[in-house]
Amino acid sequence: xxxxxxxxxxxxxxxxxxxxxxxxxxxxxxxxxxxxxxxxxxxxxxxxxxxxxxxxxxxxxxxxxxxxxxxxxxxxxxxxxxxxxxxxxxxxxxxxxxxxxxxxxxxxxxxxxxxxxxxxxxxxxxxxxxxxxxxxxxxxxxxxxxxxxxxxxxxxxxxxxxxxxxxxxxxxxxxxxxxxxxxxxxxxxxxxxxxxxxxxxxxxxxxxxx
Numbered sequence: 600x601x602x603x604x605x606x607x608x609x610x611x612x613x614x615x616x617x618x619x620x621x622x623x624x625x626x627x628x629x630x631x632x633x634x635x636x637x638x639x640x641x642x643x644x645x646x647x648x649x650x651x652x653x654x655x656x657x658x659x660x661x662x663x664x665x666x667x668x669x670x671x672x673x674x675x676x677x678x679x680x681x682x683x684x685x686x687x688x689x690x691x692x693x694x695x696x697x698x699x700x701x702x703x704x705x706x707x708x709x710x711x712x713x714x715x716x717x718x719x720x721x722x723x724x725x726x727x728x729x730x731x732x733x734x735x736x737x738x739x740x741x742x743x744x745x746x747x748x749x750x751x752x753x754x755x756x757x758x759x760x761x762x763x764x765x766x767x768x769x770x771x772x773x774x775x776x777x778x779x780x781x782x783x784x785x786x787x788x789x790x791x792x793x794x795x796x797x798x799x800x801x802x803x804x805x806x807x808x809x
Contacts, residue, residue, distance in 0.1 A: 605752045606696060606703040606809045607729075607743060607775065609761035611646075612783035614689040614705070614802065615717045618645050618762065619784065620679050621672070628671030629656070632664035642784060646763025648708045648736020673710065680716045686782045688803020693723065695806045703809075704729045706746040706759070708736040738765045740773035747775070760805065767793030778805065 612618040622641045629636050636656055644652045649672065653665045696703045704727045707714060718724050729746030736742070747754050754774035759766060762783025770777035771794035779790035782801045790798050799805060 604701070604809075605747070605750045605757045606701055607706045607746050607757055607759040607770075608703060609759065609763075609766050610705050610707040610714070610717050611709055612686075612762035613760055613766075613780055614686060614693075615720050616684045616686050616782060617676075617717065618642070620676060620683060621645050624672045624675035624679065625652070625668075627675055628668045631671050632668050634664070634668075644765075646737060646761070646765035646783070651736055651738075673712065677712060677716060680720070683716070683720045685721055686780070687801040688806060689721065689801075690723075692802040692806050692809075693721075693726070696809065699807075701809055702750050702752070703727070704746050704750055706742050708742055737763075738768040738772065740769050740775075743769055743773040743775050747773070758809065760802070760809070761795075764789045764793030767795045770794065 608614060611621070622638050622645060625641050626636060626638055634657060640656065644655050647655060649669050653668060657665070706729045709717060718726060729742060729749050743759060744754065747757050757775045759770040759775050759777040760780060761767060761770070761777060762780045763785055767777045767779060767790060777795045779785070779793070779795035779798045780801055781787070781798060787798045
């Protein structure tokens, strides 16, 4: 096992400013199948995979419309892909990690189409990935544990940078330290209650520090 520290990077909302695109896409998709969900409620669940978000939002209601809602969300999100932007300092942080030879991997459970779009926005189609839909989505720790194994480090030797409380919960369950970025729109309180050790505005503040 390597003794060097390693960095796990969330993609959606952390490296790409995509959270509110997801919120609007989910609201429209849910409305289409008969569920009027406030945007603030949807935002609170962003960071979970869609397979967990929909039951969390709907409880025991509307199960028959979940697949249609998921498809509708995906379609709407991809239609708005041209509006996505990189979070402040995301590209510079990636370059900083490379220059300092810090091992890193993007830990994501985003679907293939969404992942391709997000990496395209970054201009980084070949970023090292872990998870990529192969494991239970956050807040399950599976993707993060797999990412650590992929890099040959223990969870204690890694730190996750994520934008949501669900990232922090997954990190805590995996035994990984976490840093929260505010660019996903979550409050410091929500991030700290999730388990982050530190909160910063955006990736730029972490250049030279990971």
